[in-house]
Amino acid sequence: xxxxxVALWTRDLGExxxxxxxxxxxxxxxxxxxxxxxxxxxxxxxxxxGARIELMTxxxxxxxxxxxxxxxxVALSLGSEQAVRDKAEVFRMLGLLHSGPxxxxxxxxxxxxxxxxxxxxxxxx
Numbered sequence: 443x444x445x446x447x448v449a450l451w452t453r454d455l456g457e458x459x460x461x462x463x464x465x466x467x468x469x470x471x472x473x474x475x476x477x478x479x480x481x482x483x484x485x486x487x488x489x490x491x492g493a494r495i496e497l498m499t500x501x502x503x504x505x506x507x508x509x510x511x512x513x514x515x516v517a518l519s520l521g522s523e524q525a526v527r528d529k530a531e532v533f534r535m536l537g538l539l540h541s542g543p544x545x546x547x548x549x550x551x552x553x554x555x556x557x558x559x560x561x562x563x564x565x566x567x
Contacts, residue, residue, distance in 0.1 A: 447494035
């Protein structure tokens with residue numbers, strides 16, 4: 443068994459697609475617009491290791507609630523501590539670095555950055 447993809451709601455589909463393409467080299471599919479659920483649109487992103495993220499939007503999507511029940515973050519392994527430091531510096535300059543880089547108590551070297559809508563993304567080794 444493996445996870446086929448994870449799905450994230452976003453209020454701005456174009457901004458979210460551009461974020462993932464710019465910062466993580468994601469390749470985007472063509473946009474899908476549902477005929478059965480008016481207003482629903484989505485794009486699948488593929489990352490270099492084959493992992494997929496579905497970005498979804500609709501007029502009903504609101505602001506995220508801080509620390510609500512459900513998925514808390516997505517973690518992306520960048521392969522080295524230097525890669526984490528370099529990417530964290532880019533996000534710091536953009537004002538999007540939430541914390542780190544640091545070695546966590548459970549042994550991860552990570553930084554936490556703010557994605558579209560304030561979603562937390564851990565970049566780790």
